[in-house]
Amino acid sequence: MERFIIFFILLIYLVKNSIGNVVCYQCYANSTISGTTCSIDKVCISSYCIGVLYPNMTWHMDCGPEDGEPPSESCTLDSDTKIVSCYCENNFCNSIDKILPALSDASGVTGNASVILPHRNLTCLECGQVLTKDGVNHTIPCTAESTCLGVQCLTSKRLIFFFNL
Numbered sequence: 001m002e003r004f005i006i007f008f009i010l011l012i013y014l015v016k017n018s019i020g021n022v023v024c025y026q027c028y029a030n031s032t033i034s035g036t037t038c039s040i041d042k043v044c045i046s047s048y049c050i051g052v053l054y055p056n057m058t059w060h061m062d063c064g065p066e067d068g069e070p071p072s073e074s075c076t077l078d079s080d081t082k083i084v085s086c087y088c089e090n091n092f093c094n095s096i097d098k099i100l101p102a103l104s105d106a107s108g109v110t111g112n113a114s115v116i117l118p119h120r121n122l123t124c125l126e127c128g129q130v131l132t133k134d135g136v137n138h139t140i141p142c143t144a145e146s147t148c149l150g151v152q153c154l155t156s157k158r159l160i161f162f163f164n165l
Contacts, residue, residue, distance in 0.1 A: 021045050021046065021047060021138070022045070022046065022047070022048065022049060022089055022090060022091050022093070023043050023044075023045060023091045023092060023130050023138050023140065024043060024044050024045070024046055024048075024049035024050070024061065024062065024063045024092070024093075024094050025038040025039075025042065025043060025049070025061040025062075025092060025094050025095055026042045026043060026044050026061065026062050026063065027039075027042055027060070027061050028058070028059065028060035028061070029058055029059055029060075029096075038061065038095060038096070040130065043130060044062065044063035045063065045136065045138065046063035046064045046065075046066065047064060047068070047069065047070065047089070048063075048064040048068075048069075048070035048087050048088065048089045049061065049062070049063060049064065049087070049088050049089070049090075049092075049093050049094035050062045050063065050064055050085060050086070050087055050094060051085070051086045051087075051088070051094045051096070051099035051102075051103055052083060052084065052085050052086075053083070053084040053086075053103040053104075053107060053113060054083055055081075055082040055083070057113060057114055059096060059103070061094040061095070061096070061099075062094075064087065070087045070089060071087055073087075074086060074087060074088070074102060075087070075102050075103065075105070075106035076106065077106050077107060077108070082107070084103050084106045084107045086099050086102045086103050086106060088102075090145075091138075091140050091146075092126055092140070092146075092148070095126075095148055097148065097149055100113065120149040120150050120151055121149075121151070122149065122150055122151065122152065122153055123147050123148070123149060124147065124148055124149070124150055124152075124153035124154075125142055125146060125147060125153070126140065126146045126147055126148040127140045127141060127142035127143070127146040128140060128142070
């Protein structure tokens with residue numbers, strides 16, 4: 001019985017720490033020549049991802065706080081600063097292409113906001129194994145939803161990702 005209780009506690013701990021974690025981009029754009037590339041090399045793991053759009057159409061993407069729960073609303077507009085913050089809970093859901101419609105709607109822009117992006121003419125797969133800094137492997141399934149836009153697609157052993165801005 002004691003082994004069962006220890007096993008059950010361990011199982012609960014593992015489930016708690018594995019469910020609800022998503023891979024998010026950590027990147028930003030201040031202009032077409034100033035920013036960081038959204039890539040597999042700049043990711044974080046959290047219970048949710050964040051996308052922020054500023055009034056000057058610059059943006060940044062990141063993870064939610066480790067101890068935080070996602071807000072109940074998917075997007076919020078700060079009425080004083082006019083900064084829009086959106087939250088999502090899927091792998092790479094905070095790529096600018098995927099989160100831009102929600103950011104635009106919340107900012108009150110008709111259609112998509114004109115954010116600063118380079119020309120990206122390729123559709124690439126965004127899936128495979130992601131190894132985080134702490135040595136944890138996350139598997140992103142290759143599905144129709146696991147695509148992104150960019151200037152080049154990169155393929156690595158057991159990894160298919162691309163760099164985008």
